[in-house]
Amino acid sequence: MRPILMKGHERPLTFLKYNRDGDLLFSCAKDHTPTVWFADNGERLGTYRGHNGAVWTCDVSRDSMRLLTGSADQTVKLWNVQTGTQLYTFNFGSPARSVEFAVGDKLAIITTDPFMELTSAIHVKRIAKDPTEQTEESVLVIKGPQGRINRAVWGPLNSTIISAGEDTVIRIWDSETGKLLRESDKESGHKKTITSLAKAADGSHFLTGSLDKSAKLWDTRTLTLIKTYGTERPVNAVTMSPLLDHVVLGGGQDASAVTTTDHRAGKFEAKFYDKILQEEIGGVKGHFGPINALAFNPDGKSFSSGGEDGYVRLHHFDPDYFNIKI
Amino acid sequence: MAAEVILMNEVESKAAQLGIDLSIDFNSIQLPPGENFDIVSDDEDVYHEDQLEFDSGFGNVIVVDNLPVVPREKFDKLEGVLKKIYSQIGVIKEDGLWMPTDPETKKSLGYCFIEFNTPQEAELAKEKTNGYKLDRSHIFVVNMFDDFDKYMRVPDEWAPPEVKPYTPGENLQKWLTDDKSRDQFVIRAGTDTEVLWNDARQSKKTELVYKRTYWTESFVQWSPLGTYLATVHRQGAAVWGGATTFNRLMRYAHPQVKLIDFSPAEKFLVTYNSHEPSNPRDANRVVINIFDVRTGKVMRDFKGSADEFSIGGAGGVAGVSWPVFRWGGGKADKYFAKLGKNMISVYETETFSLVDKKSLKVENVVDFTWSPTDPILALFVPELGGGNQPARVSLVQIPNKTELRQKNIFSVSDCKMYWQSDGDYLAVKADRYTKTKKNTYTGFELFRIKERDIPIEVLELDNKSDKIIAFAWEPKGHRFAVIHGDNPRPDISFYSMRTAHNTGRVSKLSTLKGKQANALFWSPGGRFIVLAGLKGFNGQLEFFNVDELETMAIAEHFMATDIVWDPTGRYVATAVTSVHEMENGFNIWSFNGKLLYRIPKDHFFQFLWRPRPPSFLSPEKEEEIAKNLKKYSKKYEAEDQDVSMLLSEQDREKRRMLKEEWEKWVSGWKRTHEEEKQDRQKLRDGEASDGEEEYEAKEVEVEELLDVSEQVLPFED
DSSP states (O other), X not given: OOOEEEEOOSSOEEEEXXXXXXXXXXXXXXXXXXXXXXXXXXXXXXXXXXXXXXXXXXXXXXXXXXXXXXXXXXXXXXXXXXXXXXXXXXXXXXXXXXEEXXXXXXXXXXXXXXXXTBOOEEEEEEOOSSGGGOOOOEEEEXXXXXXXXXXXXXXXXXXXXXXXXXXXXXXXXXXXXXXXXXXXXXXXXXXXXXXXXXXXXXXXXXXXXXXXXXXXXXXXXXXXXXXXXXXXXXXXXXXEOSSSSEEEEEEOSOGGGOOSSOGXXXXXXXXXXXXXXOOEEEEEOOOSSOEEEEEEOTTSSEEEEEETTSEEEEEEOOGGGGGOOO | OHHHHHHHHHHHHHHHHHTOOSOOOGGGSOOOOSOOTTOOOTTHHHHHHHHHHHHTSSTTEEEEESOOOOBGGGHHHHHHHHHHHHHTTSOEEEEXXXXXXXXXXXXXXXXXXXXXXXXXXXXXXXXHHTTOEEETTEEOEEEEHHHHHHHHTSOSSOOOOOOOOOOOOOOTTGGGGOTTOOEEEEEEETTEEEEXXXXXXXXXXXXXXXXXXXXXXXXXXXXXXSSOEEEEOSSEEEEEXXXXXXXXXXXXXXXXXXXXXXXTTSSEEEEEEEEOOSSTTSOOEEEEEEEETTTOOEXXXXXXXXXXXXXXSOOOBTTBOSOSSEEESGGGOOEEEEEETTEEEEEETTTTEEGGGSOEEOTTOOEEEEOSSSSEEEEEEOOBGGGTBOEEEEEEETTTTEEEEEEEESSEEEEEEEEOXXXXXEEEEEEEEOTTSSOEEEEEEEEETTSTTOOEEEEEOSSTTOOEEEEEEOTTSSEEEEEEOSSSXXXXXXXXXXXXXOTTSOEEEEEEOSOOXXXXXEOTTSSEEEEEEOGGGOSEEEEEETTTTEEEEEEEOTTOOEEEEOTTXXXXXXXXXXXXXXXXXXXXXXXXSOEEEEEEOSSEEEEEEOOOOOOOSOXXXXXXXXXXXXXXXXXXXXXXXHHHHHHHHHHHHHHHHHHHHHHHHHHHHHHHHHHTHHHHHHHTTTOOOOSOSOOOOOOXXXXXXXXXXXXXXXXXX
């Protein structure tokens, strides 16, 4: 089917997130204004105004009532999804790069970038049921990894935290004590910055994408490397189909490295791979610039991609897609 | 020149004061031409390192013997003369001239040491002034200081050379006996050089033969018959080969070698390098060695300034057009020739000296090419005297140097010569001025070499003003293809040297209009051609059958820079080399344009098929095989089918394993997920919904009132 081109952002996209029901799509971009769209027809539903810097990330609560956004303005804001009002602002000394609600939505992970003399950090915050009782206080702060942490997510039952970033190592931390439990193997792991991390629907495994032109599939509990998917381009965004055994990788040459005028030169495609056989199935072209964000609708029947070109492209699959045999 | 005259006068007067005979032949000193045109050679870095290396040694010191023996008071004068002579050749170091004296007589001993800045200069000085006549009784004998040691060590008694027992060598042609009749190729990516089998027919990929990191310092090259792989190093070149793997077979010492070239029958290897002179006014110094490939012996060396080797050529690397020496006389490696000023120097490999002891004099010759099969030279002399003397192409037979055929061409601006691979035809592409001299148009002069009196035919394109973008003969055939036209989508025409009724006439076969192509790649077996659009056309490929005049396939290898047919004409390799930052790697296609496999490689530099020697089959035998092709192909098809069955079987097995392994993971995850269900519910304050259970999808209709407007319409009757 023809993709729906969603024009609303004025700057490159940074992150995409569907709510649990799959009817809303939240998009973040460098233009300060997270936006919510109807995930079906791509109509713009509203914006969340208040950030004063590029918005790097967001997460929506399970009941689709609360939105958490992290921004380069060194704040993380909690919003009322329906009204677009700010409920609370967490202040940090450096840009917030990644946020995620825990199972039960009572906790959230926030990662902050290294900035000035501050090192990167993973903060665990308690999210109060009643926003008026919300406090700034962190339950836990983990420091240690060198360089930026591009993504940190909760492990099963909120008992662990998985982090990945510039130092190419994936780490599993104890979410109670902040102790380092596991580290990915240098040999088999990524060779360059890990840019993205996507969990499976049941959280049992996750996919990481890296600038080393590969994506890797890991077991969440044991951090065992299960699969590697090789591409020809740095990977900026990854996602997994909740319905079929497909993984999608997005990326492309850094815009500054693209010297020719032909957009094919950069390979700005969303590439589909068979999750089990690790073979490329196909690609979805369209963006004029690298793909920065990818998200699968929880029903597995559509996905959206956000590019450096400022567009979100919403793709509903043709019926043929569900009968691909390789 | 004025500076030179003054210099001479000074020397002469000094010599007169010294009482030395004035009949010194100063013309015997060849002054290095004083320009390098401000072109900075890229081997400068290497050169400087080189200099450091030698600073501690005596490689830059020469010993000049047979000087006049002079008393102390005449020292300065003699030194002055020597300095004058030698500083014309190179830079003498400060206090670099030392003349020892006899402690008793206080007279000089008749020799001196001169230290130059670089060993190259010392070498040059030795060459230029050895045998230099200062006067009748003083003829210089010049040696390198380092050589003295060598001469001293020559044993006084002759010892018979040791005879080594004969050890049979390896079969260097073993690769031709591959039971799957595959071809090899070499690739260079990053620091690795690999030789691989192209196993396209069966496994659809490559099989490694040999791999080595830092195998070469700049490039690799196959010998023309594929026996050797040559590598290039700082110390010289080396060739590799062997039955099963690659061993070093021979080394050819040539410091800082830049370029190499094999003779067609791979008997000889020509190596080349050029030095930046220490005096920037001088031209680069060129050293060319010709080695015997098997023995490693230097058969002949050529030294001189770059200017001597760069006549006519548009200038390849550092001013010379490579190869400097062009091999001729077919596959026997009998002759090689070099273009000189107003002459062509033809050497023969029997004695490595000039044929008839003199060069072929041709006034103003600017280009020549050998017939690929016969000892015939085609040479081109451009128009002279503002058009009074027309441009000329002539064919000259070697060794008797008789002119077989000559053709005058008028108002020519440029000319290129193309030989057909069997030496049957020669096409001369001449760009000519129109009457107004404002524009040029192109015509072809076609020579039929093998016919009596060598008839010449003139061919002009249908549209005379079309620019010629590419021209290519069908290998071993009678057809050629031309890309012509000015617009962004040029036309491609095919011509044949034969027509249906008359074999002596050229005829057009077809013109393809508006193709995105700028390069032509004929299959080595003829008949098929790849029309390629490289560079600006981003790697458009069209696989064309010239027999049927039909397109077999249209494809694209995005950004492709190189296209090479395998020596059998079965496969085509297209590659993106590191001239582009991205897309590096190569694709292998079948002759009819089916993509067989792709291999991406970062920092991809070279792709070269291993050439095959010509077949031993007689033409009759080949025809017989072609006739009975069906019989043979049955056997191969059956083989292919077996392999593909085996492969798909293996593939299925592999997939089954992967699926099984995955199932194991998934079932494990499901189990733990189930086990953790209670805990998850607790975390969610008892909310049972885990996301996995069904939920009802309700269609909700939402009506939104956007705008209400009332308008009063006039009622009309």
